[in-house]
Amino acid sequence: MRQSKLFTKTRREAPADEVAKNAQLLVRAGFIHKEMAGVYDYLPLGLRTLNKIIGIIREEINAIGGEEVFLTTLQDPEIWKKSGRWDDVVVDVWFKTQLKNGSDLGLANTHEEALTALMTEHIASYKDLPRQVYQFQTKFRNETRAKSGIMRTREFIMKDLYSFSKDEKQHAELYEKAAQAYEKIFARVGIGEKTYRTFASGGSFSKYSHEFQTVCDTGEDTIYIDTDKRLAINKEVYDDPEVYATTGIDKAQLTEAKAIEVGNIFTLSTKYSDALGLTYKDAEGIALPVFMGSYGIGPGRVMGTIVELLSDDKGLVWPASVSPFTYHLVSLGHNGDDISKTADELYEDMFKEGIEVLYDDRELSAGQKFADSDLIGISKRIVVGREAVASDIFEVVDRATGSTVKTPRTELLS
RNA sequence: CGGGGCGUAGUAUACCGGUAGUACACUUGCUUUGGGAGCAAGUAGACCGAGUCCGAUUCUCGGCGCCCCGACCA
Numbered sequence: 334m335r336q337s338k339l340f341t342k343t344r345r346e347a348p349a350d351e352v353a354k355n356a357q358l359l360v361r362a363g364f365i366h367k368e369m370a371g372v373y374d375y376l377p378l379g380l381r382t383l384n385k386i387i388g389i390i391r392e393e394i395n396a397i398g399g400e401e402v403f404l405t406t407l408q409d410p411e412i413w414k415k416s417g418r419w420d421d422v423v424v425d426v427w428f429k430t431q432l433k434n435g436s437d438l439g440l441a442n443t444h445e446e447a448l449t450a451l452m453t454e455h456i457a458s459y460k461d462l463p464r465q466v467y468q469f470q471t472k473f474r475n476e477t478r479a480k481s482g483i484m485r486t487r488e489f490i491m492k493d494l495y496s497f498s499k500d501e502k503q504h505a506e507l508y509e510k511a512a513q514a515y516e517k518i519f520a521r522v523g524i525g526e527k528t529y530r531t532f533a534s535g536g537s538f539s540k541y542s543h544e545f546q547t548v549c550d551t552g553e554d555t556i557y558i559d560t561d562k563r564l565a566i567n568k569e570v571y572d573d574p575e576v577y578a579t580t581g582i583d584k585a586q587l588t589e590a591k592a593i594e595v596g597n598i599f600t601l602s603t604k605y606s607d608a609l610g611l612t613y614k615d616a617e618g619i620a621l622p623v624f625m626g627s628y629g630i631g632p633g634r635v636m637g638t639i640v641e642l643l644s645d646d647k648g649l650v651w652p653a654s655v656s657p658f659t660y661h662l663v664s665l666g667h668n669g670d671d672i673s674k675t676a677d678e679l680y681e682d683m684f685k686e687g688i689e690v691l692y693d694d695r696e697l698s699a700g701q702k703f704a705d706s707d708l709i710g711i712s713k714r715i716v717v718g719r720e721a722v723a724s725d726i727f728e729v730v731d732r733a734t735g736s737t738v739k740t741p742r743t744e745l746l747s
Numbered sequence: 748c749g750g751g752g753c754g755u756a757g758u759a760u761a762c763c764g765g766u767a768g769u770a771c772a773c774u775u776g777c778u779u780u781g782g783g784a785g786c787a788a789g790u791a792g793a794c795c796g797a798g799u800c801c802g803a804u805u806c807u808c809g810g811c812g813c814c815c816c817g818a819c820c821a
Contacts, residue, residue, distance in 0.1 A: 703782045
């Protein structure tokens with residue numbers, strides 16, 4: 334797309350009401366806009382990156398057998414009363430509203446209840462199991478304190494996957510597959526090296542859960558890492574001797590670090606299937622409760638984590654896999670001169686080839702264009718200047734490393 | 748929810764109990780063009796409410812909003 338048509342503008346100054354690096358840079362580069370505390374809009378560039386992240390998650394979840402759905406945000410209190418989670422004392426992050434007739438509705442903060450109730454119509458036999466159902470859907474959580482830019486917000490998209498198994502053994506297989514899918518996802522978005530599968534407390538459903546924690550100084554969580562095994566232990570279970578017995582991790586080998594929770598996986602057991610009557614008939618015709626798990630990733634938080642980890646003093650730095658465009662084509666020409674014509678031509682050709690390119694065709698100084706390009710952080714920049722006009726060879730600069738490769742037109746179009 | 752800080756043009760900031768200043772952005776004109784260009788002119792601002800005062804953007808109180816630390820994060 335032509336940058337002259339992009340409605341967002343970059344800013345030289347960081348917003349006064351943001352301290353977090355992720356929010357400062359994303360606002361400055363025009364990726365997001367804050368509506369209020371903990372509530373952010375995604376603008377064209379931000380939405381592109383968010384959708385790249387979502388696309389990667391979708392591919393990996395589909396690869397392990399996930400079936401995508403889209404459930405509603407408005408929730409019937411009845412199903413929540415059955416699981417005991419309607420009460421504000423039990424779940425303190427509720428946003429609730431009412432119909433015109435005065436009856437209560439909830440705005441979904443998670444979807445165990447809704448999906449479990451739904452699946453009672455589709456799971457009847459052991460032949461219907463296992464199932465893995467997921468969605469990308471808006472969650473509302475009335476956090477007492479939103480903070481850290483887009484890392485902890487009151488409204489956010491979450492990928493939530495739910496697994497339905499006939500027993501614990503079948504569940505364990507799905508659980509491990511989901512964990513491996515998560516590792517691939519975090520590797521593909523560029524934070525794999527710093528992300529550790531982490532033992533954490535399991536809440537009220539199981540002894541333990543796993544979190545995926547990305548080491549970062551600005552993280553909220555404290556974890557203890559075994560670098561050899563590439564595993565970690567959350568501080569909340571650090572003093573539990575059973576963890577070491579189960580995992581074989583040597584407590585003395587661990588190193589402490591701050592980390593961001595970019596994903597989590599839970600064994601739910603039969604809590605929700607019991608509450609909502611989700612059973613199946615085994616081979617003998619006996620009704621048994623379905624064994625469940627849930628698996629979450631917040632694509633927005635992943636995006637924020639990438640910013641926290643990879644950006645530099647000039648701005649955002651996107652890995653190619655999640656860059657809003659493949660190329661940032663920066664023309665140094667003016668008013669229809671030869672440089673502009675060469676850049677125009679290259680843009681049109683790339684566009685026809687379906688290559689994702691943001692074309693800076695604006696009438697601005699070179700310095701300003703480079704500064705904007707650095708700030709936006711598209712992974713590769715093509716610079717069109719005098720030299721390109723004569724030679725048809727273009728400078729391609731890697732945003733992360735700053736290294737330049739002279740690339741002929743034909744190669745750019747392949 | 749406890750503690751602390753802060754609300755001034757689109758953005759970032761300054762000063763002041765008596766006509767609110769600067770920079771960036773924006774508009775117009777001329778010059779400039781490989782790392783945030785120059786000159787000139789122009790548009791644009793005190794969160795809301797009450798109180799004190801001759802006079803409040805400034806002081807006091809209340810509300811609303813934003814940030815940070817802590818608690819919380821099923």
